[in-house]
Amino acid sequence: xxxxxxxxxxxxxxxxxLVIIHEGGHYLFARLFKIRVEKFYLFFDPWFALFRYKPKxxxxxxxxxxxxxxxxxxxxxxxxxxxxKEQMAQPPKPWEFRSKPAWQRLLVMVGGxxxxxxxxxxxxxxxxxxxxxxxxALPEMDRGMKFNERAQAIGFRDGDVLLxxxxxxxxxxxxDMLRDIVDAxxxxxxxxxxxxxxxxPEDLSLLTVGKEQPIFVDVLVPARVDSVLPETxxxxxxxxxxxxxxxxxxxxLNSWNAFTENLLALRNKAAMNPAGRDxxxxxxxxxxxxxxxxxxxxxxxxxxxVAGVAACPLTDYYRPHVEExxxxxxxxxxxxxxxxxxxxxxxxxxxxxxxxxxxxxxGFGTIGxxxxxEWNWPRFWEMTAFLSIxxxxxxxxxxxxxxxxxxxxxxxxxxxxxxxxDKFMERAQIVGMSILFxxxxxxxxxxxxxxxx
Numbered sequence: 001x002x003x004x005x006x007x008x009x010x011x012x013x014x015x016x017x018l019v020i021i022h023e024g025g026h027y028l029f030a031r032l033f034k035i036r037v038e039k040f041y042l043f044f045d046p047w048f049a050l051f052r053y054k055p056k057x058x059x060x061x062x063x064x065x066x067x068x069x070x071x072x073x074x075x076x077x078x079x080x081x082x083x084x085k086e087q088m089a090q091p092p093k094p095w096e097f098r099s100k101p102a103w104q105r106l107l108v109m110v111g112g113x114x115x116x117x118x119x120x121x122x123x124x125x126x127x128x129x130x131x132x133x134x135x136x137a138l139p140e141m142d143r144g145m146k147f148n149e150r151a152q153a154i155g156f157r158d159g160d161v162l163l164x165x166x167x168x169x170x171x172x173x174x175x176d177m178l179r180d181i182v183d184a185x186x187x188x189x190x191x192x193x194x195x196x197x198x199x200x201p202e203d204l205s206l207l208t209v210g211k212e213q214p215i216f217v218d219v220l221v222p223a224r225v226d227s228v229l230p231e232t233x234x235x236x237x238x239x240x241x242x243x244x245x246x247x248x249x250x251x252x253l254n255s256w257n258a259f260t261e262n263l264l265a266l267r268n269k270a271a272m273n274p275a276g277r278d279x280x281x282x283x284x285x286x287x288x289x290x291x292x293x294x295x296x297x298x299x300x301x302x303x304x305x306v307a308g309v310a311a312c313p314l315t316d317y318y319r320p321h322v323e324e325x326x327x328x329x330x331x332x333x334x335x336x337x338x339x340x341x342x343x344x345x346x347x348x349x350x351x352x353x354x355x356x357x358x359x360x361x362x363g364f365g366t367i368g369x370x371x372x373x374e375w376n377w378p379r380f381w382e383m384t385a386f387l388s389i390x391x392x393x394x395x396x397x398x399x400x401x402x403x404x405x406x407x408x409x410x411x412x413x414x415x416x417x418x419x420x421x422d423k424f425m426e427r428a429q430i431v432g433m434s435i436l437f438x439x440x441x442x443x444x445x446x447x448x449x450x451x452x453x
Contacts, residue, residue, distance in 0.1 A: 006374065010368075010371040017384065018119070021119045022116050022391060023041075023112060024115060025115030026109070029104075030097070033100055034095060036075070036096070037074065038059060038060065038074040040061070042065070043064055043067055043070070043071055044069055045064075045066065049066065051063055051064040052064075075097045077097040103414070105410055113403055122334070123382075123385035123388070124335075124341075129326070132324040133322065135174065138173050138177065139163075139171075143317060144159035145159075145218065146221075150212065154200065155198040156217070157191060158220060159254075161189060182205060206348060219318075220257060221255055221311050222312070223245035224243070224244050224311070225242060225245070225312075232308020237299045237300075238295075239299075239309055240289070243288070246287065246294075247284075248262045249284050263305050263306075263307065266280045266301070280305075281302070282301075283298070283301065284296060284297070284298055285299060341386060341389055342393065346393065400429055400432025400435075401436055405432055
């Protein structure tokens with residue numbers, strides 16, 4: 001429950017900031033061109049609002065709605081989600097959106113997307129300024145990597161050191177490493193002191209490998225115990241810090257990864273065959289003590305199949321690189337990183353139009369799951385910046401009811417030198433809103449299915 005609340009709070013804080021910045025972009029450009037903004041709301045307010053305030057002499061009402069699905073600004077003389085047909089039936093007023101030149105209306109519509117993208121670049125820059133850029137260099141990870149069943153079927157082997165994807169050298173451990181593997185035709189690895197070539201199937205996709213458990217490729221971590229939690233199966237069995245795990249039910253262990261994979265396999269077997277749970281929950285572990293003495297321990301796992309033991313941190317084996325930035329040097333670095341993230345996200349959009357992509361579409365549950373289970377400011381801001389880029393990109397898509405739909409029709413107006421009719425715009429808005437609501441329902445329905453099954 002505590003984990004859920006921490007993630008929910010982070011999600012609410014992040015989305016609230018992104019909505020305020022996005023709608024603030026529309027608001028500022030509208031006011032710059034002397035267009036009246038009638039409402040500025042965080043969250044939606046059908047029937048009633050949690051808070052509302054209208055300053056004396058202002059045309060704008062500020063408020064907080066009760067439905068946390070976004071937010072909006074109601075701009076006078078514009079066909080939007082408010083569907084204010086009564087206002088649109090009146091003669092145009094000089095302070096209305098529809099009375100302004102097309103280029104001004106275009107800037108008002110791109111204001112939200114622009115501000116979200118600038119916010120992401122600013123956040124990335126401040127992350128680099130405050131905490132630097134920390135990473136592990138793949139060429140230095142000479143213990144090699146741990147690969148799952150799919151990766152081994154392709155040709156990878158545990159302990160392979162990643163060298164090149166096609167002709168591009170691997171640099172950093174992380175998501176870009178996985179993307180480079182998937183996009184490559186061949187991957188060169190070092191195995192037993194010699195270089196080997198692994199041929200990557202054309203149908204391998206980031207969407208498929210990114211959600212596999214155990215994951216496609218991970219750092220191979222030695223099976224050495226760092227700490228043992230009190231009142232856990234590991235402590236009751238007599239496990240101690242410094243122990244090296246060498247066998248699991250008689251089978252050799254080559255890494256900590258293999259240990260956790262074996263526990264996961266037992267949990268899955270118990271879920272499929274509850275009658276045999278007691279058999280699966282008893283594990284014989286071969287260990288070598290820090291003193292060099294070999295021993296065999298018997299773990300009796302509880303229903304969670306968690307042993308209660310932690311591996312040594314990665315810093316025990318590899319030195320993380322940290323690039324530090326001054327306040328001014330952080331901005332170009334933040335811009336480069338933000339553009340790289342956007343490029344990767346746009347490239348990944350090709351998976352959305354596949355069957356697997358439709359099934360993987362997620363709603364608020366999926367978004368919330370990307371936040372850490374413990375409060376971590378660098379991670380929180382990194383995820384907020386990433387969501388800001390997603391929000392900017394998704395909003396600029398030429399779908400009616402999104403900013404991109406309005407931009408598309410404004411560009412048509414500039415090129416054709418005539419406006420689409422109000423009736424056409426109203427119908428387009430209804431179609432666009434219907435599409436968005438269906439996508440929202442489908443995404444959150446997928447979340448429910450993933451939670452239940």
